[in-house]
C-alpha cells in the first residue's frame with residue numbers, strides 16, 4: 117500500500133539513484149577518450165571540406181596525418197596547409213609526419229594500397245577517420261541504377277573497404293606505446309566513420325544518399341561491439357550541412373523542395389566548426405557525434421541500443437525528441453505537399 121512516506125521514500129531513492137548514475141557516468145567519460153598527440157591518423161577525404169579541417173585540427177594537436185583522396189592537385193595543396201601547421205608545431209611535437217596519398221577508395225585494392233602507403237610513411241595506424249563521401253541529390257525516380265550504385269560506392273564502400281583493412285590490421289597486433297610523454301596509458305585505437313544527420317531524419321531528395329549513410333551508422337554499432345574483442349573503438353559522426361566544396365556542388369542538383377526544408381531546419385556550419393564539435397564529442401566518448409543541439413535531440417530520438425555519453429540527459433532529450441519529431445516531420449511533409457499542390461500530380465499536369 118502506498119502511503120505518503122512510502123512514495124516519498126521511493127521518490128527520494130529514485131532521485132538519488134539517478135544522481136549517482138549520472139555522477140558515475142560523468143566520471144567515466146570525463147577522461148579524454150580521443151587523445152591524438154603523437155598518434156598516427158588516416159583521414160580520408162582529407163583534401164577539402166570537413167576532411168581537410170579534421171586533418172588540420174588533428175595535426176595542430178600533434179598527430180601525424182595521412183590524407184587520402186583521388187585528385188593529386190587538391191591533395192598537394194591540402195598537404196601543404198597541413199605541413200605548415202606541423203612546422204608551426206615543430207618545437208612541441210618534433211616527430212610529426214604528413215603523408216599525401218592518392219587513391220580511389222571505392223576500389224578495395226586501392227584502399228589496401230592507401231593503408232600500406234600510410235603505414236610506410238607515418239607508421240602504424242592508430243586512428244582512421246573517414247570523411248570521403250558526398251551527395252548528388254535528386255528525385256528517386258530520376259536516378260539510374262548506376263547513380264544509386266555510385267552513391268553506395270562514394271559513401272559506403274569508400275569507408276568500409278579501408279575500414280575493414282584497418283580493422284583487420286589493428287585486431288592482429290597490439291597498439292603502439294604512446295609517444296606523447298603526457299600520455300600515461302595506451303589509448304584505444306579508433307575507427308571513425310562520417311555519416312550525416314540526414315541518416316536520422318528522412319528528407320526528400322536524399323534517396324540515393326541516406327541508404328549508405330544509415331548503413332555506416334549500423335556498421336558502427338556492430339563494429340563497436342566486435343571491437344570489444346580487440347579494444348578497438350568505433351564511432352560515426354553525423355553532422356548537418358557543411359559549407360564545403362561538396363556542398364556547393366550538391367546544391368547544383370538539389371531539388372527546390374529539399375532546399376526549402378534545409379533552409380528552414382538546418383543552418384550549415386563551417387568545416388572547421390564541424391571538425392571541432394565532432395572531436396569534442398569523440399573526446400567525451402560519444403559513439404554518434406553530432407554538431408549542434410537540435411541534432412543531439414534528433415540523435416536521442418533514434419539512438420536505440422547505441423551507447424551515449426551523459427545518458428540521463430540523453431533520456432530526457434529522447435522524450436522531447438519523440439514529441440518534437442512529430443512536428444518536424446509534419447512540417448517537412450507540409451513543404452513537400454505544397455510542392456505537389458503547386459505542380460500537380462505528374463499525370464494531371466497540362
Ligand SMILES: NC(=O)C1=CN([C@@H]2O[C@H](COP(=O)(O)OP(=O)(O)OC[C@H]3O[C@@H](n4cnc5c(N)ncnc54)[C@H](OP(=O)(O)O)[C@@H]3O)[C@@H](O)[C@H]2O)C=CC1
Pocket residue numbers: 160161162163164165166167184185186187188190219220221222247248249250251269270271274310311312313354355356357358359360361362363387
Ligand atoms: N557537405 C554537407 O553538407 C555534409 C556532408 N556530410 C558528409 O561529410 C563528409 C565530408 O563532406 P564535405 O566536407 O562536403 O566533403 P567534400 O565533398 O567537399 O569533399 C569530399 C572529399 O572526399 C574525397 N573523395 C570523394 N570520393 C572519393 C573516393 N572515391 N576515393 C577517395 N576520396 C574520395 C574528395 O576528394 P577527390 O574528389 O579528389 O577524391 C574530397 O577530399 C562526406 O562524407 C559527406 O557525405 C555530412 C553532412 C553534411
Ligand SMILES: CCCCCCCCCCCCCCCC(=O)[C@@H](N)CO
Pocket residue numbers: 250251312313314317319355356357358362363366378381382410411413414417436437438440441444
Ligand atoms: C528532435 C528534432 C530534431 C530535428 C532535427 C531536424 C533536422 C532536419 C534537417 C536535416 C538536415 C540534414 C542535413 C544533412 C545534409 C547532408 O548530409 C548533405 N548536405 C550531404 O552532403
